[in-house]
Amino acid sequence: MMRAFEYVRATDTARAVEMVTADPNTSYLAGGTTQLDLMKDGVLAPERLVDITHLPLRGVTGGRGALRVGALTTMEELAADTTVVERIPFVRDALLLGASTQLRNMATIAGNLLQRTRCRYFRDPAVAACNKRERGSGCAAMTGTARMHAILGTSPHCIALHASDVAVPLVALDAILRVQGRDGARGVPLTRFYLTPGDTPDVENLLRHGELITAVEIPLPALGTRSGYLKVRDRVSYEFALTSAAAALLIEDGIIVEARVGLGGVGTVPWRAREAEEILIGAPATMEVFRQSAERALEGARTISGTAFKVELAKRTLVRILRTVSGVVA
């Protein structure tokens, strides 16, 4: 049973930020698909929820150099945006390969980026050992059954996966979060927003309590850039990724001029594969180059028995999407 809480509907952004900032036991409520789920599980127990869904933070604007996506824009709404479909189709693909239509009609883009890990030990308060729930309590995943866990960005204290699909192309595109705090607004690059667990798995990102994401800015890649998102999973639909890869390539005369690569299903944070990009940029678009980039991307992988298969799978996932996006045959 959920702990009793007070429900407040916010009508003003500054007021909402003030209310949450002032009280550590007050949380925002947007789409609710993670928040209410974890409240039912007893992982989260706020004393007050501030419903922000009526704030004017919804819709997609811009379209020349960058898109500005209001924080409350739903996954389905963003996936249907014309500019997204035409200019960054791998964002659309990542959105539509996540969750179900019902959940995508509810979940907001900011909520998606802030979703909590699916680690089953984190989500089960009956398991005592979880450094993400309680720092210093241990990590049950390390010694337990762990398949849906991370192999990049891990620490001895936590291997929980960040399971967002859409965050993968968004880190590849250098998206920027617009964040409103009590004392002003700031922009935070998504690639720096997420924090790998280290000694503090309970601290997951740069948001301070009460700060509110108001928009996500997505810089658009050069015209002619082609992109794709490949998601590999245990069943064909409505499942989290075992591995996934997002790639955007600009190829001129057979040479890769621009490359942006992200990996999903493998990182404690949505993973920007800069080492892979370094191999790709300036190189000819060939299978050999793709394989080299995949080798580099997974060099830092650390596995346990349940996740060992992910290294090879992630490499193949990346090579496959690079091949698909580039159109390289054989």
Next chain:
Amino acid sequence: MTGAAARPPRAAAPYEVDLALRVNGITRRLRVDTRVTLLDALRDVLGMTGTKKGCDQGACGACTVLLDGRRVVSCLVLAAACEGRDVTTIEGLAHDDGTPHPVQQAFIRHDGFQCGYCTPGQIMSAVSLLAEGRGGSDAEIREFMSGNLCRCGAYPNIVAAIREVAKAGDDDAGV
């Protein structure tokens, strides 16, 4: 009449909320604990048990309803957040004369269920899928119905039912 009737209504406690929402076109006023989901409000407060509770954690789709015309899982929506909103449930699909909705008729024709527990959610989801224009092929139907689980495994007949309505392009297949 007793004296109690003359008393002003009790003010809502901090953990309660008064709200008015439209369910199948009819405005309903209720006072609920803030923890009550839309699903529980429909079933336990309003007595509308057509909407089913399966997993209660957003995974199975049995509780699918339309909220302002879009399909959602009602187990992860707070009733308190539904003030002023439009909810359509399985009870609201039939025509005024009682004729079942074309999707309901197709499910019967194709035997799109066994135990029937997931069926209201399947049908609400299917009606929405058709409105979204996603009934173009069996593969598309399967992909965009994947949020509705059927433990009996009636999937082939569910797909057949939806395909038939999609192909017919029935003007009555909306809500």
